[in-house]
Amino acid sequence: MTIPTVTGVHLGGSAALPLLVCGPSLGTSAVALWSQAADLLREHFHIMAWDLPGHGNNRGEVADSFTMAELADGVQAFVDSVLADRGESDDSYVYAGVSVGGAVGLRLLLDQPDRITTAVLACTAARIGDEQMWRDRAAMVRSNGTSTVVEASTRRWFAPGFTDRHPEVAAALLHSLMATDTDGYTAVCEALAAFDLRGDLSRIRTPIVALAGAYDVATPVSAMAELAHGVVNGRLVVLDRASHLAPAEAPADVANTIIEAAGIRAASPGYERASGRAEETAPQVVSTLADRRAAGMAVRRAVLGDAHVDRATANATDLTREFQEFITDYAWGGVWTRPGLDRRSRSMIVLTALIARGHHEELAMHLRAARTNGLTDDEIKELILQSAIYCGVPDANTAFRIAAQTLTAEPEGNTAR
Template sequence: MVRFELPGHAGTPALGAGVVIEDLARMVLGLVDSLGWERFHYAGISISGAIGATVALVAPERVLSLAMVCSAARFGESRQWRERAELVRARGTASLLEPTVARWFADPVAAASPLGRRLVEDLATVDTAGYAACCDALSTYDIRDRLAEIQAPTLVIAGRSDPATPPAQARELVDGIPGASLTEINGAAHLAVVDRPDAVTAALLAFLDQGDPGMRVRREVLGDAHVDAAVAKTTPFTEAFQDLITRYAWGEIWTRPGLDRRTRSAITLMALVARGHHDELAMHVRAALGNGLTRDEIGEVLLQSAIYCGVPAANAAFAVAQRVLE
């Protein structure tokens, strides 16, 4: 997983005037090229959602899925963005703080949280030229007549209290993008990911898992925390292996109807004992509990392994399981 910063934000070099969203989209493509990624999933909020939609238009063969959070096919009138760019170039971003906070947050607790305060501080200290360049880009952004060209499976997330990109603009995206789906988040303004992070995350994970039965089963058996950690550690070197695990082990074997998950867990425990894979064994002891095996049944599996895998192997397995089950 990779997160990028807009030019002029968080210490990144700013771009000059006259930037368009396609310039930023091509920067994203350059980033993923540098990582060696041929295809990728994309999620972005606000202007970053617009960048993602543009990536999906200029390089449709590379976008596996697109999630646009609190975004739009067009952000208001061009004139307002040109005026904002001029204001920021003349007076900086300090004049934007109060009205921006009102647009960003529906929840005062979220606004006062460490993350909320940091985001406001970032706006106050952002590179003036960089922020103004993003305003320039938004002033010319309008893909309303190209929405039907977006081929990637698309999720649109809207904050129901978002005054910047209200649900009506989200519905415009969904109506225009073939097969797109919409999730509206209660109690969320423009920064829905701060107001309602759990709801946004749940919507994103559900969307990503829809077209990937292997990932869905992997999450159901091993848990989101484990899978998210594994995905976060994925590199270009390990990407093919992670894909193999998800697609073949979880998508082909664990989804077969011939055995239920309890039975598959018992078989997996026995195999891991036999091979001495103790890290995997600990993970699958936890998974076995989730799949319906009781502590006593796990103990019976390990006891039987002493006969067929050897007493030393079973002894080590009992020690691993004991630590997990305590």
């Protein structure tokens, strides 16, 4: 049995506060991934985050190979040392982990079920990817280093537009990836290749929040739903504007979720403001019809803008109100929240369909929405040019006229939806 050495870093909070242990994603450091969320948690928790072998501050010799169960044993040994320093023995703690850190959390919940009081497991799954994918990635990194996975990781880690809005956060995370030891990265890949706890989820009774990113393709919402509904006491929360690294992309929402899960106090709206990121929204639970409507309204506001939705709501009549609710429930809540396509792709599909069908009033509204979803004017131009071939030159001509008017004008227009 090989128990890898796991080391950690203190990210804030007094040792007199409850212990929160934070786990990383493959290729990240604890500091780069968790610091911003920790700034919002330090008054509630003593925060200790751990680094994977060969990652971050964990620069000791890396074991040739280890399993996820052995990695979890290494994490528990680290936690026990922290508890000993706090003057506690075999005491309990709150756990939050991302991706492989979340997978380790599942293993800990199975092996020592009484130690963790509650867990927030973000952007993870009981089975992440498949064996051959991890074997292939390990072989590639072993041969060429971690720089070879930077481009793919950038696409996988961040929701559309995040790197432009927060270049310093993205740069710190990508730097931690490039600085990761090759042996450490490949050893974790090999461990993940054999990891599969889907058949064991029903044994986990600890309260769990499965925190999913709506744009996450590595561990999509469907996989997080499988986790949330597979354990005895699970809850699914979807972060509307996050992909695979939720604590860095949506630190306020993650902090709020951890605070709520731990039962310290109700979530505070101030956390959205504290992060300084106006685009972040409250986490959405998407498990009931009411939740779907709430999620749909959140996406509708994010895509069309508060002013537009407020006008539409104010202008609703007895004749149109139920139709608005129908659109919010089934279009925005039922389709736009699905993880299979990102919002840029959905905007391109909608624009093409509206051009083809001649829905010109809707086209103006969705041209503005496409910008919000990250499409550039040049990309919109290319989309309309292509529609000239497949939909017809007259349709494209009209679309160009509407685009020229809409994209240079102040937001206004249709309030029907």
